[in-house]
Amino acid sequence: MFVPMQLHLPSPIQQLVEPLYEKMGVEVFVKREDLIHPLISGNKWRKLKYTLNKAADDGKQHVVTFGGAYSNHVLATAVAAKALSLQASAIIRGEEQQNEVLNYCKLAGMKLYFVDRLSYTDKKGCIERFFKGNTAIFVIPEGGASPEGVKGCEEILGENNETFDHIFCAAGTGTTAAGLYSYIQKNKLNTTLHVVPVLKSGDFIRNELAKHISIKEQLELHTGYHFGGYAKSTDELLQFIVAFYQEHQVLLDQVYTGKLVFGIHDLIAKGYFTRGSQILWLHTGGLTGLYGVKTGLEQIDPNFTEVFSKNDPLQFK
Numbered sequence: 001m002f003v004p005m006q007l008h009l010p011s012p013i014q015q016l017v018e019p020l021y022e023k024m025g026v027e028v029f030v031k032r033e034d035l036i037h038p039l040i041s042g043n044k045w046r047k048l049k050y051t052l053n054k055a056a057d058d059g060k061q062h063v064v065t066f067g068g069a070y071s072n073h074v075l076a077t078a079v080a081a082k083a084l085s086l087q088a089s090a091i092i093r094g095e096e097q098q099n100e101v102l103n104y105c106k107l108a109g110m111k112l113y114f115v116d117r118l119s120y121t122d123k124k125g126c127i128e129r130f131f132k133g134n135t136a137i138f139v140i141p142e143g144g145a146s147p148e149g150v151k152g153c154e155e156i157l158g159e160n161n162e163t164f165d166h167i168f169c170a171a172g173t174g175t176t177a178a179g180l181y182s183y184i185q186k187n188k189l190n191t192t193l194h195v196v197p198v199l200k201s202g203d204f205i206r207n208e209l210a211k212h213i214s215i216k217e218q219l220e221l222h223t224g225y226h227f228g229g230y231a232k233s234t235d236e237l238l239q240f241i242v243a244f245y246q247e248h249q250v251l252l253d254q255v256y257t258g259k260l261v262f263g264i265h266d267l268i269a270k271g272y273f274t275r276g277s278q279i280l281w282l283h284t285g286g287l288t289g290l291y292g293v294k295t296g297l298e299q300i301d302p303n304f305t306e307v308f309s310k311n312d313p314l315q316f317k
């Protein structure tokens with residue numbers, strides 16, 4: 001791979017221990033994809049790896065992608081493009097604004113184009129509007145959702161030579177889940193993949209997955225942990241994130257991994273898993289999302305000011 005960035009691979013698997021797991025007789029492990037890189041963290045690197053290779057193979061010097069104002073994917077694309085000396089642009093959903101994530105993208109040299117929510121749904125139209133006739137661009141779909149993204153995510157489980165009865169991931173576009181499922185099927189593992197959609201009406205993920213893989217068995221969708229929808233959170237969720245950090249010193253975000261781990265704990269507490277089960281979940285990074293709820297977390301636990309500054313991803317400039 002040609003990337004001159006310091007990526008910490010393979011990401012480690014750590015066991016988590018707490019009274020709930022002991023009581024219910026299960027073992028819980030986390031694969032710390034969040035430690036791969038502070039800004040191209042978690043599944044972001046996995047999805048970008050073959051995508052950027054393809055851009056290079058196609059001789060493209062300018063990557064263009066899409067996302068919301070706090071998008072982890074847009075941030076990761078900006079940082080990776082800078083490291084690879086590629087030009088980068090992003091079409092951002094909603095009115096022009098500034099925040100820590102967007103400011104950092106600009107700092108990395110990314111050009112931002114803001115479009116209203118309705119126009120944003122027409123991706124082709126957006127490309128036409130801003131890049132008509134520009135043959136140097138390589139378009140990366142929103143969230144890195146592409147066959148190259150799936151291929152990169154297939155590599156996640158092959159790294160550690162360990163097997164588990166149950167593997168959990170959060171899903172937005174379903175790309176990560178498709179890669180994990182594909183690996184499980186190709187390697188004939190006796191593992192069930194559990195997917196926790198972070199959006200409302202998460203059943204749509206099944207259709208998204210079907211675009212990339214043929215689904216047989218060993219797949220379960222848990223659609224009840226969206227907490228009101230994409231990027232929505234509640235006091236209960238924030239309290240969970242604080243309590244989980246106090247117990248494990250692992251920080252979760254409220255958009256993806258907080259909902260995922262809340263769901264896993266709920267299922268464990270309800271006796272969903274047989275005793276002796278080994279459960280792995282993926283920490284897919286995304287801690288920049290926490291900027292949106294920093295004050296809420298600090299209200300629950302004043303020590304979170306320090307926790308946050310210790311873990312603040314954007315301090316890794």
Ligand SMILES: Cc1ncc(COP(=O)(O)O)c(C=O)c1O
Binds near residue numbers: 175284
């Ligand atoms: C931190 C984090 N975890 C999980 C996901 C969900 O991944 P996917 O879109 O592949 O379903 C995303 C979104 O891309 C994310 O940013």
